[in-house]
Amino acid sequence: MTLELDRLHKTFDDFIALDRVSLKVEGSEFVCLLGPSGCGKTTLLRIIAGLLTQDSGRLLLDGQDLSAVPARERGFGIVFQSYSLFPNMTVAENIGYGMRIRKVEHGRIAARVAELLELIKLPHLADRLPYQLSGGQQQRVALARAVAVDPRLILLDEPLSALDAKVRADLRVEIRELQRRLGIPTIMVTHDQEEAMVLSDRIVCMNAGRIEQVGKPQELYLRPATKFVADFMGSSNLLPTDWVRDAMPALLASRPDGADADYLACLRPEHVRLQPLASGEAKVVDVTFLGNISRTRVAWKGRELMVQTGPIDGVAPGAAVAVSADAAGCGWVRA
């Protein structure tokens, strides 16, 4: 299966929701559309689903244009943030709905529903109504309903956003396992970078209707291409060239050619190290305890740096420290 988006463009009145977006999704990969609210990720998903039509550009499934195919005939599975189970149907009826629409005989529906209930580990809840289920259970049923008709593509629209943190983490793993097992290509929209990193084969990071960067989670985190991606994917110290030249000249080795203002050094907090040293030029501003790690802010050469430290490093605010950076962990991003 290959889904190809070719310069998709969409505006709402004067607002450009999608600015000629091109993207290719292949095989059975799990792709996340990641970005802040209003970046166009949901618009893109809805165009793929057929719930919205693009102003221009093409949407190709295995080389065939989908533009004229209405949502109901695309044969995609979709799961929304709000559980959107039919409130008047039982769990089993919800899961079997797509097959009933397609006039599949009852015996086959029952068998398939039983199989899917087993898969989502809720076989005992077949006859419950949606309101009798927890949020996490409802979302698993919605997932089963989406995959029941063996869709070519699964679309997930922030499926975990309405759930508690604990349930969200559990379901994250389950979605990933289910998707691997069924081998159905999946596109998920999320604004949660951690969720995107856990689930995705590839992440499409979007901002203001454009794609900023596409790549594996590691690539986006370790080698962000733009300032936006560096900022959005975890926290980072973004350092101007002239400051780096003065304070950490070793980082310049990996810098692409270009004017000083074109690039910023992106240094993750875990790639900076502190050494308690009476003669150190840097001063600890404050320490935030986060459990397994601490975040320490230090002032050095006119800037503040974010540093990840262990909980027992014992640096107190006001202490003098020496700062060093791990040059291999430094990437350069376009400003």
Place this chain on the structure above:
Amino acid sequence: MSIVAVEVAERTGFRLRRAGNDRLLITAAIVLPCLALLIFFVFPLAMMLWRSLVADDGSIGFANYIALARTPGIIKATLNSLTLGLATTAICLVLGFVLAYTMTRTRVPGARIISGVLALPMLAPSLVLGLGLIFLLGRNGLISGMLGKRIDIYGFPGLLIADVLYALPQAVLILKAALAHADARYYDAAEVMGAGRWRQFFDITLPHVKFGLLSAGFVVFTVTITDFGNAAVIGGDYAVLATEIYNQVTGQMKFGIGAVVGLLLLAPTGLAVYIERVAAQRQFGGGSEGALPPQLSFVPARDVPLAIVTGLATFSVLAVIGVVIYASFMRLWPYRLTFTLKHYDITLSGGYAPLWTSLLVSVVAAGLGTFLLFALVYGIRRLPSWPAKIVYLVATMPVGVPGLVLGLSYIFAFNIAGSPLSVLYGSLLLLALCNFYHYHTQGFLTMVTGMRAVPPALEEAATCLGSGAGQVLANVIIPVMTPTLVSVFFFLFMRSMVTLSAVIFLVTPSLGIAAVSVMRLDEAGFVSQAAAFSTCIMAVVCAAALVMQLALKWLAVRGGRR
């Protein structure tokens, strides 16, 4: 079906039916109710406007308007209507405020009972109140007898009391809603700053409900000047516009003048509805989300007088309606108070036939109305924004047209020789349609609210799973909206059972309805039979209300919604 979809279907072995009729369904949902709205609401009013301009000799102009001004008694009737409307409004506002305040802001017990009693006048034809007053205060009234002197209840005093009792529940409902939107923090702040109770009342409570008061005032005024039943039963010689218009049209066949009066009655109610709408937006738009309800405390100096007034008003409503039921079982009111069922043997105007006609008319009005309203609201969602706005506007207009005027306009639209629409005249269907369009707005707004509760994601999920428009309708929209459909159906049924003013112009000797029968029985002097007939109507409407409550409760249990 596209190649891709076919491929999907073949690959999975799950075949999808063609979308085919989606467009047809949606087009029908838009065209059908809009066409009906045009024919049975816009067209009659346009015809009335036209007829008001056509003089008896066929010339076009303002001859009817001049003739109206010269009609003897019309000025007097207008002044009487205004006097009555203003007096009723003033009393209802004061009394309504006291009742609403007592129920929402004090710890006077029995709020549920008061609400229950106040619902009674809305479950009966308006003239039942006039009838009850006659039983209590008329020439042979219970109280008149006890006092041993004749009270002249017919005319202004009787009409005033009957209209107050009829309109009071509606005023209370509006004022209760306005008073319920209170925020304790305003009062706490005033308290801390040292304001006394009266200051708090005049500085916080009253300003907050001023739009509610305005709205209630207009509703009461409108209801009063357009009510026909009480004017006919207890009005006596006190001529008002509602009865005058009836006499001009059915008595003297002066259709042109009738049309002019109809238009005149449209003016104040139209204005009232407009102001009410503006007021409703302002009143409820201002409330903050996290308002804290005020702490209710018992203040004897305030609550005891309030409780007495509330109790008296509630008791009056109960007594006036109760006496009608009681009297219907008494052998000879008020001299021989022994139980009998003989008054239930209705001798006049076809016995119980009008009751069955009313029942049938109401079922048709409710069924057809619910169907058309649902189609309209479903269709509107699929219209582009500006045509949807126009349809919405027209659909909410009928509330500004008093039943009396709507019924009158139906004569101009459907009682024309040679017109294909005239086959409807004198038919049960036209009565049903008239009742439906009389209460179109309320049903429409309920339906719109119900449709808003259908989650868009649910529709989209069904679509992505392969549902066509018909399947989305059957599997998503209708199940979610069932409670709304039930409410609208029973609302239309109950209103249709008791309304008189709209259909009074459309009944014929061979096609009577229940509320008209009560009026005819009363006119003919069979007051006890009128009471018996009223009791039957109330029994039917109460039964319908009960069935609705049970149905809604059952749906709530089944749907898991509390």
